Amino acid sequence: MTLAHYIDLAQLLPKHLGTHAQNRAFGLENPDSTPTEQIEAWRTQHIDRLELPRWSDVFVKYHYWIGLIGGVMAFVLGAISGATLLSYSGKAPVNVVYFLALAVGVPVVTMGLALISMARASRAHNVLVHLSPASWMEKILSRFSPKNQETLENLHFNPRLSNWLVIERAQMMAWWFAFGVLIALLGVVVTQDVAFAWSTTLSVTPEQFHRLVGWIAAPWSAWLPSAVPSVDLIEQSQFFRLGGKLDNAMIHHAAQLGQWWKFLAMATLVYALGLRTLVWIAARIGLRRSVKEAVLTLEGVPVLLEQMNTPVVETTAQQPEPAFVQDSDSYERRVTELEPSYDAVLGWAMDRETIRVILDTLQVETSLIADPGGNRTLEEDAGIVAQITNEMMRMTAIPRKMWGMFDEMRSEAMKAMIPGKGRSSAEETPSQEDASKDVLMLVKSWEPPMMDWVDFLEDLAGAVDRITVAPIGTAEEGYRAASRDVTVWSRKLRLVDLEKVVLWQP
Amino acid sequence: MAALIASPHPRFAVVGHPNKGKSSIVASLAFDDTVQISDTPGTTTRTRSFPLTVDGAVLYELFDTPGFQRARQVLAWLKAQDVGADKRPEAVRAFLRVHRDDPKFADEVELLTPIMAGAGILYVVDGSKPYGEEYEAEMEILRWTGQPSMALINRIGTEDYSAQWEAALGQYFKLIRTYDPMARDFDGHIALLEGIAQLRQEWMPSVKRSIALFEAYRQRLLGATAQSIARLVQRTIAHVERLQFAGEAPTNMDKEKLASRYQEHLRRLEQREQRDVEAIWHHKHLDKEQATLLFDGIDLFSRESASIFGLTRKEMFVTGMAGGAAAGAGIDLLFGGTTFLLGSAIGAVVGGVGAYWGFEELSEIRILGTTLGKRSLEMGPMTNRNFPYILLGRALYHAHTVASRSHAVRGTVQLVMDETFKERWLGDELRTELETYHKTFRSGEEPDAETFKEYEGLIYRSLEMLL
Numbered sequence: 001m002t003l004a005h006y007i008d009l010a011q012l013l014p015k016h017l018g019t020h021a022q023n024r025a026f027g028l029e030n031p032d033s034t035p036t037e038q039i040e041a042w043r044t045q046h047i048d049r050l051e052l053p054r055w056s057d058v059f060v061k062y063h064y065w066i067g068l069i070g071g072v073m074a075f076v077l078g079a080i081s082g083a084t085l086l087s088y089s090g091k092a093p094v095n096v097v098y099f100l101a102l103a104v105g106v107p108v109v110t111m112g113l114a115l116i117s118m119a120r121a122s123r124a125h126n127v128l129v130h131l132s133p134a135s136w137m138e139k140i141l142s143r144f145s146p147k148n149q150e151t152l153e154n155l156h157f158n159p160r161l162s163n164w165l166v167i168e169r170a171q172m173m174a175w176w177f178a179f180g181v182l183i184a185l186l187g188v189v190v191t192q193d194v195a196f197a198w199s200t201t202l203s204v205t206p207e208q209f210h211r212l213v214g215w216i217a218a219p220w221s222a223w224l225p226s227a228v229p230s231v232d233l234i235e236q237s238q239f240f241r242l243g244g245k246l247d248n249a250m251i252h253h254a255a256q257l258g259q260w261w262k263f264l265a266m267a268t269l270v271y272a273l274g275l276r277t278l279v280w281i282a283a284r285i286g287l288r289r290s291v292k293e294a295v296l297t298l299e300g301v302p303v304l305l306e307q308m309n310t311p312v313v314e315t316t317a318q319q320p321e322p323a324f325v326q327d328s329d330s331y332e333r334r335v336t337e338l339e340p341s342y343d344a345v346l347g348w349a350m351d352r353e354t355i356r357v358i359l360d361t362l363q364v365e366t367s368l369i370a371d372p373g374g375n376r377t378l379e380e381d382a383g384i385v386a387q388i389t390n391e392m393m394r395m396t397a398i399p400r401k402m403w404g405m406f407d408e409m410r411s412e413a414m415k416a417m418i419p420g421k422g423r424s425s426a427e428e429t430p431s432q433e434d435a436s437k438d439v440l441m442l443v444k445s446w447e448p449p450m451m452d453w454v455d456f457l458e459d460l461a462g463a464v465d466r467i468t469v470a471p472i473g474t475a476e477e478g479y480r481a482a483s484r485d486v487t488v489w490s491r492k493l494r495l496v497d498l499e500k501v502v503l504w505q506p
Numbered sequence: 507m508a509a510l511i512a513s514p515h516p517r518f519a520v521v522g523h524p525n526k527g528k529s530s531i532v533a534s535l536a537f538d539d540t541v542q543i544s545d546t547p548g549t550t551t552r553t554r555s556f557p558l559t560v561d562g563a564v565l566y567e568l569f570d571t572p573g574f575q576r577a578r579q580v581l582a583w584l585k586a587q588d589v590g591a592d593k594r595p596e597a598v599r600a601f602l603r604v605h606r607d608d609p610k611f612a613d614e615v616e617l618l619t620p621i622m623a624g625a626g627i628l629y630v631v632d633g634s635k636p637y638g639e640e641y642e643a644e645m646e647i648l649r650w651t652g653q654p655s656m657a658l659i660n661r662i663g664t665e666d667y668s669a670q671w672e673a674a675l676g677q678y679f680k681l682i683r684t685y686d687p688m689a690r691d692f693d694g695h696i697a698l699l700e701g702i703a704q705l706r707q708e709w710m711p712s713v714k715r716s717i718a719l720f721e722a723y724r725q726r727l728l729g730a731t732a733q734s735i736a737r738l739v740q741r742t743i744a745h746v747e748r749l750q751f752a753g754e755a756p757t758n759m760d761k762e763k764l765a766s767r768y769q770e771h772l773r774r775l776e777q778r779e780q781r782d783v784e785a786i787w788h789h790k791h792l793d794k795e796q797a798t799l800l801f802d803g804i805d806l807f808s809r810e811s812a813s814i815f816g817l818t819r820k821e822m823f824v825t826g827m828a829g830g831a832a833a834g835a836g837i838d839l840l841f842g843g844t845t846f847l848l849g850s851a852i853g854a855v856v857g858g859v860g861a862y863w864g865f866e867e868l869s870e871i872r873i874l875g876t877t878l879g880k881r882s883l884e885m886g887p888m889t890n891r892n893f894p895y896i897l898l899g900r901a902l903y904h905a906h907t908v909a910s911r912s913h914a915v916r917g918t919v920q921l922v923m924d925e926t927f928k929e930r931w932l933g934d935e936l937r938t939e940l941e942t943y944h945k946t947f948r949s950g951e952e953p954d955a956e957t958f959k960e961y962e963g964l965i966y967r968s969l970e971m972l973l
Contacts, residue, residue, distance in 0.1 A: 312561050
């Protein structure tokens with residue numbers, strides 16, 4: 001997993017994350033992989049979906065050029081610094097203390113800071129990182145790359161990854177700087193006859209300085225003793241600026257003063273370059289790890305991994321439901337009050353006792369009560385319709401001879417019909433003058449009107465002049481129907497649209 | 507439908523009278539808030555399949571069916587066939603063959619087809635309304651199908667006629683269960699599935715596997731919700747809004763503009779998180795009413811608001827003290843106790859005072875130095891120590907409401923918290939634990955994956971406790 005891969009994922013995920021099903025299918029194809037391997041495999045499969053040039057192309061190119069420019073600048077700066085420190089006029093020797101400070105002191109201190117930065121790389125606001133020359137150099141150089149600005153602005157690196165990028169680049173630059181210093185040293189040594197000496201304001205004896213040099217040279221003293229200055233050389237090369245001229249002893253041993261260069265070259269090689277190489281490698285390892293970690297925290301990656309590794313559970317319907325269009329609530333043929341009496345009262349799917357109680361409650365009288373629906377057979381229902389038809393015809397003075405056609409049905413219907421309560425038995429057969437042909441049909445308001453009832457209603461409508469449908473509530477509700485239940489009946493009647501049917505909606 | 511006939515997995519048809527909550531039960535069991543549910547009979551006109559699939563493999567399948575419309579006529583037709591008990595399923599099949607294209611029996615054909623294709627029967631009645639004899643024809647037809655069946659008493663209203671229903675249903679069904687699709691009751695859901703598993707021996711493994719899957723699935727949804735909430739809190743606290751301005755010093759208008767942008771961004775984060783949580787729990791069509799996340803000093807940080815949503819000043823003080831003392835204790839330990847707990851004491855005082863005075867501070871507006879000739883204002887990360895608790899309280903309340911809402915429920919949900927909600931999830935111990943993470947978020951540092959997981963874990967625990 002490289003930085004370019006991280007950038008590819010940052011570009012791919014927002015637009016091409018895919019569905020859970022697609023990602024799960026991919027996960028099942030790569031079952032035994034680590035999360036990083038799964039993400040890398042996913043990137044490889046989807047990389048062609050990105051338009052060219054990809055952000056990673058732009059960034060890698062930019063990163064390369066920034067690195068190259070930084071490296072060249074650091075090398076040049078190192079070479080100039082080295083050459084400046086080693087510049088020898090012939091009047092005074094070159095003070096090795098300056099060079100040691102540059103080749104050992106500065107690298108050790110900056111490497112120490114680099115290690116602290118690495119240890120604190122997890123902090124988004126890492127001051128050391130932001131103070132690094134690599135960080136500033138990138139900020140300045142990025143201003144000279146307006147063409148890539150748009151792409152670079154889209155990139156929001158994980159702060160830790162940004163820290164590691166700066167740390168790694170700083171080590172690279174420091175390495176090239178040290179290399180520049182070494183080249184300068186070798187160049188000066190080859191091209192000039194440089195006399196080295198050491199000088200310090202501090203009261204340091206040659207023995208003490210030898211000890212210091214011995215510590216510095218410890219890494220190579222065993223296998224390259226010629227690169228370790230002896231006590232004699234140190235004594236002979238101590239230089240006191242006071243007096244303004246070389247002392248005679250130094251001039252006498254001028255040939256030996258040049259031997260310092262081996263020590264300086266080894267110090268540069270071991271500390272400025274060798275140790276820096278190790279720190280640089282550590283920074284690269286840290287960067288690589290950081291890329292891997294950053295990939296896993298990239299927006300969309302946790303979701304992608306979860307989708308790859310968890311089964312797709314679907315519970316919902318796979319096909320859309322046809323939209324249900326709600327009809328109007330109102331049914332135009334309505335009455336708000338019931339008549340005091342009806343020719344017949346039918347209680348749909350109700351028992352007779354209940355019908356009587358309801359009629360008492362509603363203060364409605366009738367000559368006939370019937371209880372169609374419920375667990376009655378269709379024949380019984382038909383018998384009730386026939387009976388009512390019979391009664392209506394009798395009232396409208398249809399010749400008696402026609403009554404016979406209903407007799408058979410009537411006998412069935414009689415089982416389902418009982419005399420009404422409000423009239424005496426003498427009144428059960430209405431007189432011809434009684435013109436009322438109204439039927440009251442009680443229905444359970446909480447039960448929806450079904451086609452079974454509609455069929456009966458249509459049959460009944462053929463036999464009477466008017467049917468008043470009265471939705472009734474439960475006994476606990478005092479037989480008063482809830483308005484939303486009445487609305488359901490109203491909608492149904494509107495659909496059925498029978499002219500003789502009215503709805504009681506108090 | 508023909509394709510389903512050959513499928514080997516268990517299938518269950520939810521059947522019954524129109525308007526008795528069949529679709530509600532299916533919506534609830536299938537976590538599908540798109541099922542059309544209304545009080546108008548005939549809303550469901552076609553049988554719909556709701557398969558439970560895992561990686562494409564169907565574990566079981568539910569069918570939402572239209573209600574019976576002409577049950578007595580169907581029964582009369584069946585009885586007219588004059589067949590013995592062993593031939594009754596054949597008679598039902600014959601009915602389907604004869605009336606397949608008959609519009610008069612369209613609903614009956616729709617509902618009987620999956621049953622005769624092998625689906626178990628879940629017969630639904632409304633236990634809040636009295637039993638009626640008109641149901642007997644339906645139950646008799648279902649008996650004629652010969653398929654394993656179970657009755658579900660669904661109480662739509664407040665009255666209870668369950669005893670009547672149980673007496674009647676017991677004549678036709680061996681298994682009778684009560685199920686309220688309006689109450690999002692996970693245990694009830696599982697109990698229903700366990701009941702269904704008993705319908706036929708060979709369905710048991712598949713339904714049992716589904717039960718285990720649902721349990722794991724619920725954990726996953728909870729985990730995803732906790733992750734979403736944790737991300738919201740972290741992002742909200744860590745957010746930094748910047749505004750460039752011209753001239754030497756920013757105007758008040760610049761500052762107001764920055765504050766407004768900052769607050770708007772936080773609101774958007776909350777809205778996005780809520781949408782995510784609704785999607786996680788399959789409530790994409792949720793219609794909700796909720797007070798906006800307010801930032802005005804009076805509204806957000808009033809004692810009333812704090813006591814409902816976040817911490818009171820006193821609670822904040824105690825939490826700050828506890829956090830400070832914990833940090834100071836580290837120093838004491840470092841010195842092997844020779845500091846006589848001075849570190850803890852100083853830490854407690856610093857933490858407590860900081861929390862006390864930081865109670866009403868949202869985030870200061872800073873002026874950043876010149877950057878290549880431009881100056882900018884910056885606001886964030888959130889320094890108000892109470893705000894994370896307010897945000898967390900709101901997010902948990904929203905998630906709890908969404909997660910416990912049945913998919914059968916329609917209409918607007920009112921997100922109005924009361925003071926007791928905070929007591930349900932936020933204890934002293936949790937508050938101290940949360941504060942450690944909020945401190946990390948406030949520092950602007952990107953929390954590592956482990957830290958974030960730990961924080962998610964705390965939220966997960968709270969959610970689990972609430973649900």
